[in-house]
Amino acid sequence: SYVLTQPPSVSVAPGQAARLTCGGNNIGSKNVHWYQQKPGQAPVLVVYDDIDRPSGIPERFSGSNSGNPATLTISRVEAGDEADYYCQVWESTSGHYVFGPGTKVTVL
Amino acid sequence: QVQLVESGGGVVQSGRSLRLSCAASGFTFSNFGMHWVRQAPGKGLEWVAVVYFDGSNKYYTDSVRGRFTISRDNSENRLYLQMDSLRAEDTAVYYCARDRCSRGTCSSEYWGQGTLVTVSS
Numbered sequence: 542s543y544v545l546t547q548p549p550s551v552s553v554a555p556g557q558a559a560r561l562t563c564g565g566n567n568i569g570s571k572n573v574h575w576y577q578q579k580p581g582q583a584p585v586l587v588v589y590d591d592i593d594r595p596s597g598i599p600e601r602f603s604g605s606n607s608g609n610p611a612t613l614t615i616s617r618v619e620a621g622d623e624a625d626y627y628c629q630v631w632e633s634t635s636g637h638y639v640f641g642p643g644t645k646v647t648v649l
Numbered sequence: 650q651v652q653l654v655e656s657g658g659g660v661v662q663s664g665r666s667l668r669l670s671c672a673a674s675g676f677t678f679s680n681f682g683m684h685w686v687r688q689a690p691g692k693g694l695e696w697v698a699v700v701y702f703d704g705s706n707k708y709y710t711d712s713v714r715g716r717f718t719i720s721r722d723n724s725e726n727r728l729y730l731q732m733d734s735l736r737a738e739d740t741a742v743y744y745c746a747r748d749r750c751s752r753g754t755c756s757s758e759y760w761g762q763g764t765l766v767t768v769s770s
Contacts, residue, residue: 574756576694583744583760584686584694590751595758627694631755636708638684638696638755 545628545641546610552647553618561644562610563628573611574629575604577622578643584627588613615646623648651675651759653745658764661735671728671745671761679703679723682748684757685730687741687766697743698730713739735768742766 546564553559563573573591576584586595588604591611601616615622628641657669671683685697698709698719707719718731728745742765746757 572752572754574754578694583762584757585760586749586756586758589749589756589758590754625693629694629756633753636682636699636701636706636755637710638686638699638757640686640694640696643693 542637543630543632543639545630545639547626547628547641547644549642550645550647552649553615554649555620556617559615559618559622559646561613561615561626561628561646563612563641564610565630567609568611568630569606569608571606571630573604573606574631575602575613576627576629577624578627579624587626618646618648620648622646651747653747653759653761655743655745655761655764658743658766660767660769663735663737663768663770665735666731666733667735667766669730669732669743669745669764669766671730673726673728673745673747676747678721678726682750682755683719683721683728684746684748685719685728686744686746686757686760687739688744688763689738689741692741695741699748700728702748732766735766737768737770740766740768 575588578584591606652674700719716734742763747759749758
């Protein structure tokens, strides 16, 4: 089955940009979705279909997927962005979600 | 507004059964596929199962296939997960999540708050 890879952790200073990556075989041919999860809370979808944001998600969150890897960029990082971030793709043949292992973002 | 509320979690002995329920409101339940996703303590998200909007198709991750059964009652706006032959490694918070499909792909914009299942040996 399809495997996604993510770095375990990323550290970033407030006001700087954080770039989170999501790798997979020929990932550019898939649509990648990104979730933010804070401790004790359910995941929140922050980017879907590579580049789109659900209503209520700040413009500081942006996605791209022009090849390996796909990326989620958090601009002007704030303390409240500290969380785990998961990428996800959908396997059309089986209806499976595939999640990456997650990246913990630490705001210095 | 969309609401998903899970229930049915608890502590259960290894080998026993448990049924989770997810009550949906704020949308036309019968129009959407529904998923169960779990998260073991301190671990990442793991997709468990999906049932299509009309119940016609059901898929499972390999580790639960044959032990878990996903189902739905569109007249009651409820999603279920029947978990049999539970193992210690099934210990996790279980989330229900609604499909959001477009351009030939799916994600989940709406999630419940989760229900904790603890399997004791």
